[in-house]
Amino acid sequence: MATLPTLHDDLVLSGEVHYFRLDPSDWEARLDAAVATGVTTVATYIPWLVHELPDGSFDLTGRTRAQLDLGRFLDLCADRGLAVIGRPGPFVMAELKHEGLPSSLFRDHPEVVPPTWDGRTPEVTVVDYTHPAYLAACRRWYEAVIPLLADRTPSRGGTVVGVQLDNEIGMLPWVTNSPDLSDRTVAELVAWLVAAEGEQEVKARYGLDPADAAAWGPALRSPGEDVVLALHRDLGRFTREKYAAYVRHLESWARELGVDVPFLVNVHGCWGGAASMFPLGVSQLWKTWEGRTDVLPGTDYYIGDLTLEKLPGLWASNAFVAATTVPGQPTGSMEFEVGSGDYGESLGVSSGPEAGPLKLQTCLAQGNTFVNYYLLTGGRNPLLFEPVGDGNDRVAFTGERHGFAAPLGPEGRPSPGYARLADATTAATAHAGLLRAARPETPPVTLGFVPDHYMTEYRYPGSDRDRRFVAELERFRGSGPREILTRALAVGGYAPDAVNLQDDGPLDLAHDRVLALAPTPYLDDEIQARVADWVRDGGRLLLHGPVPTRDMLGRPATRLADALGITVGDRRDERPGYFPSVVPADDRLAMAEVRGGFVQPLGVPDGADVFARVAAADGSPAAGEPCVVQVAHGAGRALVVAADLPCLLPVWERLLAGLGAEPLVRPTSSVPGVVVVPTATPDGTRVVHTLNVSPWDAEVTLERDGRDLLAEPLRLRARTGAWLVQEPGDAHARLGWIGGTECAR
Structure with a gap:
């Protein structure tokens, strides 16, 4: 047998093959096709729903249906030298009903489904992940499936090199805005807040006595405008910890049951065919792998063609995931879209044959070391063991055929894009040692990642204040207004990485780097002070967007502006009949007057270097207030771009050169x-x-x-x-x- 790739040391290129959607007579042909594609590994979901029988027992040996013989499928992978990543859930999604959870769970334990805003019941499969009844049911499933995987890890002569814990944790509550607000979870939230901040602080914030348990559930399910931002922050941060606790449960069981290979956590977040919102999933889940070299984050990327429009979202997402890891903790993608995108079989969506290879190389260049093609091969959805009268009585809602957008369709026929994907995969596999060893060089510019800026999965539907708050975060966070900041850096040759600004302690970033931060108007004073101290000690800051003046609770917070000696004027946004514009202060930027989506006039200290001003009514640059300025602070300096500048690469190059940043290549x-x-x-x-x-x-x-x-x-x-x-x-x-x-x- 060829040497197996490992998740820590090698470049792992994988293809998703669903054994349970294939007749066992087709397993060998599909696995041979996977080998021909160039992958060295196969990943597969192992659905609880599919393997649980009506009497509550499990078939993992094929005694009732041959396609449930998981052990035989894994052994066929081993016969071909293919490593395996097992994905046993409990959630698996994969277009399965109940997201792969068995209907018996909800029949026997309806209490695991929590109420959400205003006491309503979620319309999709949302559960309380740490409810004792849910955990007990999950434990029973793990006791059935995990030993089979553990017996086939490399230390026991098998090829299972990784096990994924659950799947897309928190995705369904996010996309449906359905947080878990059961009385049980609310009590946990209150106890967590009291332990962290003290009883009096919690009472002052919410106007409720922490000891009055009956009052909290109704109050938080229908919060008033006076507490809605506090709940927004506290609920988001608490839920991060709850998800981390859930993953620790699954991890401890899997270790107890014999798994001795790395674990993976699958991160969701693409929306509308782009990755701009993907860091929301990172914000939700980064605590599940924080500081854990044996728990690896893997992304879900569904963006179709990689275009200039979509580049910033993909780039920032890769950088932000890496920013939440520690040395020796690989990152990659567990669902890497390589198909046509025509998931509705309507010929309404189509990605070109270049899409998969271009996205693959981008992710490898940014440091991904494992990539799982999803879905590599299609198949057919089997019938449920017992009909339920839901229109098709199958395990999934996509019909009989499944994976019709995959490079290898349900019948195993190659798609028009298959040859390009196989060429890129074979080339990467042939050069795997070089590509794995070649790590991104230290870039001149680092993006600042603020996880709380992406903590927008829950907003109370009845609150205008929460709606406006979320809109401001979504407009300015991460890559800046219109994603110009990341696009200018990536296309300008700066290849930025990222740093997590919510890590504890001083900012861990060398002073010879430029920190590029799109802060939103809301940034906690603690983070503002961390950035200001770093600049004072010799750092160089590029701030693009509104200068922050409030914290995440909506209270005044001006530590950064105060440190830089800047006063912040009222932001002027574009509106019908009004076009905020920026004019250069001199000829250094080689820029004409440009329209921006917003401008923010700044009061600046003596000696500040003004690059551009708000266009005055009469068109005179001398009459406008500064909006693009460089100021000194201690041993460092900051360039504040308080305007929505276009992606004029020469302009950004000049601004960055003023901070000493030059591309390596x-x-x-x-x-x-x-x-x-x-x-x-x-x-x-x-x-x-x-x-x-x-x-x-x-x-x-x-x-x-x-x-x-x-x-x-x-x-x-x-x-x-x-x-x-x-x-x-x-x-x-x-x-x-x-x-x-x-x-x-």
Whole structure:
């Protein structure tokens, strides 16, 4: 048997194959097809719903249906040298009814379904994850399935290299705005707050006696405007801890039952075919893997084609996940979309054949070390053991055929995009050692990640105050207004990573880096002070968006502005008939007057360097207030861009150069939209990923340390990528691989 890839040490490329949706006579052919695609690993959900029989027992051996013989499927994977990632839930989603939970759970334990806002019952499968009855049922399922996986880990001669704990925890409560607000959970929340902040603080905040248990449930299910922001923050932070406690339950059982390989947590968050909201899932779940090198976060990416519009969301999401990990804790993707996107079989959505390879290279360039293609092969949904009269009586709601958008369809036939995906996968597998060893080089710019800015999964429907608060967070957080900040950095050649600004203690960031932060108007004083202290000690800050003036409870909070000596004027937003605009203060930015979605006039200290001003009514730049300024603070300095500037790359380049930030590898492209990510191995070999995210063919030159990296320009087709390899001592890089070529398959 070939050496198995491991999640900690190797590049793991995987394909999702659902054994329970295939006739066992097709298992070998589908696994052989997976091998031909280039993957070294197979992942599969193992659904509780599918394996539980009407009498409450479990069939994992095929005694009632041959396709339930999980052990045989895993052994066939081992026969081919394929590693396996098992995904036993309890939740699995996968378009299964009840998200893969058995109907018996809800029949026997209706109490696990909690009330939500205003006491209503959720319309989807929402449960109290730590309810004793739910945990007891989950334990029974784990006792049935986990030993079978544990017996096939590499230490016992098998190929199961990882086990995922649950799936997309918190996703359904988020997308339906249905938080768990049962009396039991509310009592836990109150006890948690009292332990953290004291009884008097909690009483003052909510106007309720913590000892009056009967009052809290109704009050928090229908909160008043005076407490709604407090509940928004407290509920979000408490739920993070609750999810972490749930994962620890599952983890402890799996270890007790023999699992000795790493665990994975699958993170959700894509919305509307983009990853802009994905960090919401990171915000919900980062405590589940915080500081745990044996618990690995894996993303769910469903964005269709990777375009310039979608680039910032994907880039920031990868960076923010990495920012919540510690050294030695790999990151990757557990549901990496590689199909056509036509999930409704309507020919209404279609991703091109370049989509999967381009997204794959982007994630590998940013440091992902495991990627699971979802779904690699289609199949068929079996019937339920007992009909329920729901219209199809199958285990899933997609009909009989499933996975019709996959590279290998329900009948095993390749899709039009299969050849391109197989070419990229085979190339990555062939160079797996180099790509795994080559880690992103330290970039000149780091994005600031504030998890609480993405804590918008729950908002009370009856509150205008909560609605406005969430709208402000969604508009300005993470990548800044219109996602300009991340787009300008990624396309400008800066390849930013990220830092979690809610980590405890001083900001752990070298002072030779630029911290790029899109803060929203709400930022807790604690974080403002952490950033201000870092600047004072020699750091360089790029602040893009409204200068924060309030904390997450809506109270005044101006520590950062005060430290920088800035006074903040009223923000002016665009509206019908009013077009806030910015004019350069001089010719340094080489910029004409530009319209912005907002401008915010600033009062600045003596000696501040003004780059741009709010356009005055008469068009005179001298008459406008500053809105783009650089100020000194101690040994450091900050550039405050309190305006919605467009993505004019030369303007951002000049602003960043003023802070001393220069790309490690400077791209020059015939079209905008080329992303360059320099990586390096410990022995000094450099791998430079060059990605053309634009819809136009590009001619690209690359410069490093004042020298051309290539002997001649690189020509990249639209939405394709290449990687270049430069050995130590070589004057030029050579082409390691280029996508977009015709594949003979």
